[in-house]
Amino acid sequence: MKFLKVRSEFILVPGLFIVVILAWENLINILEVKETILPTPSRIGEALIYQSQTSFFWTNVWVTTQEALYGFVAATIFAVIAGTFISQIKIVEKTLLPYLVGFQAIPKIALAPIFIIWFGFGQTSKVVMAAIIAFFPILINIIEGLKSADSDHIRMLRVFGASRFQIFKKVQVPSAMPFFFAGLDVGILLSILGAVVGEFLGSQAGLGNMVLVSQYNFETPTMFAILIVLSLMGIFAHIIIKALQKRYVFWADSSNIIGT
Amino acid sequence: MTQQNNAIQDASNEASWISVKGLHKVYRTRTGDSTHALADINFNVRRGEFISIVGPSGCGKTTLLNILAGLISKTEGSAAVSGHEVTKPLSEIGMVFQAPTLLPWRTILENLMIPIEVQKRNKTEYKAIAADLLKLVGLDGFENKYPNELSGGMQQRAGICRALIHSPSVLLMDEPFGALDAMTREYMNLELLRIWKESNQTIALVTHSITEAVFLSDRVIVMSPRPGRIAEIINIELPRPRTLEMMTSDASGHYVQRIRHYFSAANVIE
Numbered sequence A: 001m002k003f004l005k006v007r008s009e010f011i012l013v014p015g016l017f018i019v020v021i022l023a024w025e026n027l028i029n030i031l032e033v034k035e036t037i038l039p040t041p042s043r044i045g046e047a048l049i050y051q052s053q054t055s056f057f058w059t060n061v062w063v064t065t066q067e068a069l070y071g072f073v074a075a076t077i078f079a080v081i082a083g084t085f086i087s088q089i090k091i092v093e094k095t096l097l098p099y100l101v102g103f104q105a106i107p108k109i110a111l112a113p114i115f116i117i118w119f120g121f122g123q124t125s126k127v128v129m130a131a132i133i134a135f136f137p138i139l140i141n142i143i144e145g146l147k148s149a150d151s152d153h154i155r156m157l158r159v160f161g162a163s164r165f166q167i168f169k170k171v172q173v174p175s176a177m178p179f180f181f182a183g184l185d186v187g188i189l190l191s192i193l194g195a196v197v198g199e200f201l202g203s204q205a206g207l208g209n210m211v212l213v214s215q216y217n218f219e220t221p222t223m224f225a226i227l228i229v230l231s232l233m234g235i236f237a238h239i240i241i242k243a244l245q246k247r248y249v250f251w252a253d254s255s256n257i258i259g260t
Numbered sequence B: 001m002t003q004q005n006n007a008i009q010d011a012s013n014e015a016s017w018i019s020v021k022g023l024h025k026v027y028r029t030r031t032g033d034s035t036h037a038l039a040d041i042n043f044n045v046r047r048g049e050f051i052s053i054v055g056p057s058g059c060g061k062t063t064l065l066n067i068l069a070g071l072i073s074k075t076e077g078s079a080a081v082s083g084h085e086v087t088k089p090l091s092e093i094g095m096v097f098q099a100p101t102l103l104p105w106r107t108i109l110e111n112l113m114i115p116i117e118v119q120k121r122n123k124t125e126y127k128a129i130a131a132d133l134l135k136l137v138g139l140d141g142f143e144n145k146y147p148n149e150l151s152g153g154m155q156q157r158a159g160i161c162r163a164l165i166h167s168p169s170v171l172l173m174d175e176p177f178g179a180l181d182a183m184t185r186e187y188m189n190l191e192l193l194r195i196w197k198e199s200n201q202t203i204a205l206v207t208h209s210i211t212e213a214v215f216l217s218d219r220v221i222v223m224s225p226r227p228g229r230i231a232e233i234i235n236i237e238l239p240r241p242r243t244l245e246m247m248t249s250d251a252s253g254h255y256v257q258r259i260r261h262y263f264s265a266a267n268v269i270e
């Protein structure tokens, strides 16, 4: 049964892709839709191939990757520090929690213009944007994760005389790992989003900047090509995080973990 | 303190290695309700003695062990181990829980080493002891497996090894054999008696099986439900070493009848 299921997936997924692409291609040709409105898949493919042969394109890929990655790493570091304090010290949690909920409610994208005023048109403002937008889901998951430790496990360690730090290290941190990775998984996609949004609002380079330039020149196929590249970046990051998760959280079934 | 005083102190400690006096426990819930779980519990356990605690479900057996282990607070009275009032967990106590409570991210061996790590003892030295204990309970070859690769009964046996590894002078066991099949249970009963004889440990065991309590113990504490009180403390005067044949002997049957009487009187089905 299982064998059959896997095989049908292998056929159905690429099958649907081919059907959609063919329909798209032909409908556009039949209805004579303007390329600047919606290009055919073949034109998007051509644009993608053309771009991938220019060093200009790869420079921009690298700029956006850097912004997203630095932002993501910064968000993770701050979330780990803040999450540890908030989960371990009651008074810190009680003091900060209302603020966190308040900040969480701000549509972070709306902060981008302010960051551009503060940090300029260069990469810094995008890194900050990526970090801010990825920070909260990672933080929330860390707090939830550290609190999720099984009270029986904690009891068991206490019987043997464990200190609070030993309980933190030996039970709470491992218990938090599945949540932590769920947070990273959401966080990395949001930091790519943050970097691109930052670039939309004012930048000199990056894939978001390329989208703007293409829009200005009515090069719609290039805009779609970049959209594909951004998706691939996201998928690639997701795969890496899932692989790390599988390696470091081998004991847990991640299906019952909160995603956002 | 003078040496003589020390000697007197030690002698009295020996006679009441575990000492419980006028102990009460009232649980208060957030909604304002309260449960009187233990009421006026009094008993002493000699050093090296094996006692069992039996009683209907919910009569406070786990509560009593948790107080002795220093895990929960008492409402009134005193509970002391080796002369020290228990206010926090003591390193001379080992505990087997009602559930195996192994950490899923640690191998069986790593789980056994938890007391050693926590108490900062020499790891290499205790690894050998861990291996011996695992062999004793029929888990040799499972050192590097993870808990989810073991059956419930195997996990419970690993939990027993973990409680024994630092050779605690007092062993508290909360229905340690509940998850085992009858055959393994008998085997584990015999092994426990053997370990106990060699180590001179003081053991307090909670069990649902009256036959098991009679077979293992020097004394059986029978508790009555709600609020948990001691109904009777019964001396089991069967000779040692005990053998499986004794389980079905008349003398043993007599004790079992006597204990069972309390439960049928209280209309509790055992």
Ligand SMILES: Nc1ncnc2c1ncn2[C@@H]1O[C@H](COP(=O)(O)OP(=O)(O)OP(=O)(O)O)[C@@H](O)[C@H]1O
Binding pocket: B027, B028, B029, B035, B037, B055, B056, B057, B058, B059, B060, B061, B062, B063, B064
């Ligand atoms: N944390 C708690 N908060 C409130 N009430 C509790 C708590 N723990 C136990 N109780 C209550 O105290 C009583 C005794 O519970 P305990 O777990 O000690 O029983 P037990 O004799 O071990 O039962 P069993 O044989 O089923 O394990 C029960 O009525 C239970 O509802």
Ligand SMILES: [Mg+2]
Binding pocket: B061, B062, B063, B098, B174
């Ligand atoms: Mg219990």
